[in-house]
Amino acid sequence: MSLDLAVSLTRGAFRLDVAFAASPGLTALFGPSGSGKTTVIDCLAGLVRPDRGRIVVAGETLLDTHRRIDVPTHRRRIGVVFQEPRLLPHLCVRQNLDYGRRFFPRGRDAIPGLAFDDVIGLLGIGHLLARRPAGLSGGEGQRVAIGRALLSRPRLLLMDEPLAALDAARKAEILPLIEGLRDGAGIPIVYVSHAVSEVARLADTLVVLEAGRVAAAGPAEALLRRGELGPDHAAQGGSLLDMVVAGHDPASGLTHLTGIAGALSVPRLDRAVGTPVRLLVPARDVLVATQAPVGLSARNVLAGTVRDLTPLGEGAVRVTLECGGAALAARLTQASVRDLALAPGQPVFAVVKSVAFDPQGIGTGRGLGAVEI
Amino acid sequence: MDGLGLTPDEWTAIALSLRVAAVATLASLWPGLAIAWLLARKRFPGRGLLDGLVHLPLILPPVVTGYLLLLAFGRRGTFGAALAEIGIVLSFRWTGAALACAVMGFPLMVRAMRLSLEAVDRRVEQAAATLGASPWSVFLTVTLPLALPGVLAGAVLAFAKAMGEFGATITFVSNIPGETQTLPSAIYTLTQVPGGEAGALRLTLISVALSMAALLASELLARRLARRLGAG
Numbered sequence: 195m196s197l198d199l200a201v202s203l204t205r206g207a208f209r210l211d212v213a214f215a216a217s218p219g220l221t222a223l224f225g226p227s228g229s230g231k232t233t234v235i236d237c238l239a240g241l242v243r244p245d246r247g248r249i250v251v252a253g254e255t256l257l258d259t260h261r262r263i264d265v266p267t268h269r270r271r272i273g274v275v276f277q278e279p280r281l282l283p284h285l286c287v288r289q290n291l292d293y294g295r296r297f298f299p300r301g302r303d304a305i306p307g308l309a310f311d312d313v314i315g316l317l318g319i320g321h322l323l324a325r326r327p328a329g330l331s332g333g334e335g336q337r338v339a340i341g342r343a344l345l346s347r348p349r350l351l352l353m354d355e356p357l358a359a360l361d362a363a364r365k366a367e368i369l370p371l372i373e374g375l376r377d378g379a380g381i382p383i384v385y386v387s388h389a390v391s392e393v394a395r396l397a398d399t400l401v402v403l404e405a406g407r408v409a410a411a412g413p414a415e416a417l418l419r420r421g422e423l424g425p426d427h428a429a430q431g432g433s434l435l436d437m438v439v440a441g442h443d444p445a446s447g448l449t450h451l452t453g454i455a456g457a458l459s460v461p462r463l464d465r466a467v468g469t470p471v472r473l474l475v476p477a478r479d480v481l482v483a484t485q486a487p488v489g490l491s492a493r494n495v496l497a498g499t500v501r502d503l504t505p506l507g508e509g510a511v512r513v514t515l516e517c518g519g520a521a522l523a524a525r526l527t528q529a530s531v532r533d534l535a536l537a538p539g540q541p542v543f544a545v546v547k548s549v550a551f552d553p554q555g556i557g558t559g560r561g562l563g564a565v566e567i
Numbered sequence: 568m569d570g571l572g573l574t575p576d577e578w579t580a581i582a583l584s585l586r587v588a589a590v591a592t593l594a595s596l597w598p599g600l601a602i603a604w605l606l607a608r609k610r611f612p613g614r615g616l617l618d619g620l621v622h623l624p625l626i627l628p629p630v631v632t633g634y635l636l637l638l639a640f641g642r643r644g645t646f647g648a649a650l651a652e653i654g655i656v657l658s659f660r661w662t663g664a665a666l667a668c669a670v671m672g673f674p675l676m677v678r679a680m681r682l683s684l685e686a687v688d689r690r691v692e693q694a695a696a697t698l699g700a701s702p703w704s705v706f707l708t709v710t711l712p713l714a715l716p717g718v719l720a721g722a723v724l725a726f727a728k729a730m731g732e733f734g735a736t737i738t739f740v741s742n743i744p745g746e747t748q749t750l751p752s753a754i755y756t757l758t759q760v761p762g763g764e765a766g767a768l769r770l771t772l773i774s775v776a777l778s779m780a781a782l783l784a785s786e787l788l789a790r791r792l793a794r795r796l797g798a799g
Contacts, residue, residue, distance in 0.1 A: 241693050267696040268704075280694035284712045284795060293708075297699030339694075346698045 197221070197350065197382065201237045201247030201257075210234070210244070210406040219398035220376040220383045222414065224390075229403040231386040235354045238384065239274050240267035251350050268297065273348030273381075275356045279335035281327035287338050288323040294346025308379060313341045317371060333364035340371065344379070351375070354386045372396060433480075433523045435473045439465050448493075455520035456496040458546065480524035481545040482513055484534050494546040498522065500538050503531065515544050522546075577770055579745050580753035585777075587661055587749055588729035591668035592722055595676060599725070600718065603680035604706075625674040629734025636667055636739040663740040664747045668732045672725030679724055683717020684710065716792045723785035727778050750774050 200213035210230045214221075223231045236242035238249060240256070243264060249257040251272070256265045281290050291310070314320045317337045327335060336356055343351060353372070357365045369392070376383060376396060387393050393400065397414035410417055437453035442462065449463040451471065458473070465471060487495060498517035506512050511531050513524045522544055526536075536542070573581075605611075606618055624632050640647040640657045647658060657663035687710050695709045696702075711718070733751035740747040742756060754770045757763035 239693075239697055241696075266701075267693070268699050268701050270697075271699070272697065274694070274697040276690070276694065278690075280688075280691050282691060282695065282709060293695065293700075294698035297701075297704065342698065 198250040201244035203244040214401045214411045221399040222393045222397035223386045223401050224393050225403035230406040235352050240270050271349050273343030273351045275343050275353045277355045277358045279339040287325050291342050317341045351381050351383045433475045439469045455517040458494045477523040477525035482524050483543045496544045500540045584750040587664045588726050590665040591729040592726045595669040599676040603677045607681045607684040621677050622674045624671050630738050633735035633738025659740050664736050667735040667739045668729035671732045672728035676721040676725040679721030680718050683714040687713045716789045727781050
């Protein structure tokens with residue numbers, strides 16, 4: 195399975211000119227609002243017709259403006275999960291899930307492991323089958339929408355910020371399902387997001403969009419390592435740390451993690467001891483001290499040395515620390531850097547506020563070292 | 568049946584009115600839906616003109632509409648002559664009354680249908696398309712079911728309008744008992760003859776009752792459909 199896309203279009207002041215190729219697995223389209231992510235999805239699904247372009251999925255040309263090929267949406271066999279569930283309001287959940295079935299050409303088999311019962315089991319929506327969409331919560335609706343897309347037997351699944359309208363608890367409920375699809379279902383996924391935590395957790399391939407253009411594209415690990423998430427990302431920059439669940443402390447409600455960077459405590463995490471996890475540590479939530487801090491409310495202190503200092507503009511400096519072989523970025527003001535007289539090689543202590551850990555950023559680790567972004 | 572004290576002529580008028588209104592409504596249902604869909608969804612040259620034409624009967628004096636129908640569909644009219652060749656005569660027939668009622672009710676029907684079609688969420692239709700539904704399937708399985716309350720409301724409005732239509736009908740097909748004398752024409756006739764007041768009052772009450780019944784029926788249907796779409 196492969197995806198090759200090159201589209202350009204102009205709508206008023208907005209210009210989109212995007213080309214990329216995706217390998218199997220999950221391809222994340224990352225970028226700020228208005229960068230053209232959703233328009234690319236709409237072009238792929240055939241909901242928007244670009245001025246010029248070519249889209250080839252699994253060897254079949256779905257669009258080629260030059261050769262006047264434009265396969266209509268309903269014949270593209272591309273499943274779409276939109277930002278909101280978009281369920282058919284006059285049908286119950288079961289009928290919604292079955293809706294795509296009536297349009298199958300004969301002889302199209304279910305995707306192995308994704309028959310009706312598999313899908314409702316995977317998504318945990320068996321108890322909702324008789325309900326009407328109006329009676330579902332946002333998270334339930336979105337799970338049904340994912341199931342409906344899978345049951346239409348697509349050869350490519352598009353997910354356009356499927357978690358954007360959900361609160362943190364619902365996100366935490368659906369993210370593992372998407373991970374499961376990525377690893378188990380064998381359907382290539384194009385996933386749109388502007389949240390670094392989701393991209394870091396899910397993406398195999400990363401395409402960074404900016405103002406309608408591809409700013410960077412390639413394997414997610416390499417791009418994250420080089421910090422190529424675009425300038426907009428500097429504000430929300432951070433570090434990825436791979437750790438392992440070391441134990442739970444029921445009394446304090448904390449989970450202890452260990453990794454090459456040291457030991458950290460995070461709010462209770464429902465993972466078994468020994469489970470690898472990947473953490474996102476926002477740079478602005480890392481403080482730097484030149485002496486071991488005492489009398490501090492933050493619990494997580496890592497020892498390390500200053501590796502380098504990079505001015506970010508607007509009086510901010512990114513201080514990259516080396517903590518036991520892992521890189522940890524801190525965003526400090528120039529004044530603080532001067533007061534502390536920070537210089538490369540200097541031993542320091544990094545204070546990580548417990549709240550800095552984003553539960554959605556905690557995913558299954560995939561053997562990636564600390565990543566500087 | 569004479570508990571209501573209706574004369575056979577009055578019964579004839581009521582039956583004729585119901586038939587004319589039913590035929591007018593049913594016959595304009597599909598054209599009405601097609602034009603409502605065009606106006607709601609498509610941008611094409613002449614769209615404003617079509618919109619104006621559909622609404623014309625609403626603003627023209629009914630007598631004028633009736634006279635225009637007579638010019639077009641009369642025995643020597645533009646279309647009337649051609650239709651007469653193939654055996655279809657509309658002038659001074661009940662079928663002509665149905666045509667007049669359909670034309671007069673058309674703007675009301677199209678308006679209600681168009682509003683309900685415009686209210687259907689296009690994003691849900693897009694989702695159906697991504698699941699494999701062709702445009703025609705999307706219309707039948709998504710658009711039409713979701714617009715159904717408005718489509719029914721439009722049909723009921725057209726039916727009620729047809730039950731009460733007077734000016735265009737009497738101008739186009741006159742007032743022939745048993746052929747074109749609908750309820751309003753019969754009431755009008757009764758008010759013109761000495762001693763007709765009792766009959767006029769009886770028919771008026773029947774007319775009010777029929778209109779109310781149609782309105783109630785549509786209200787009930789709409790509520791039922793709304794419940795089906797709502798938090799069921």
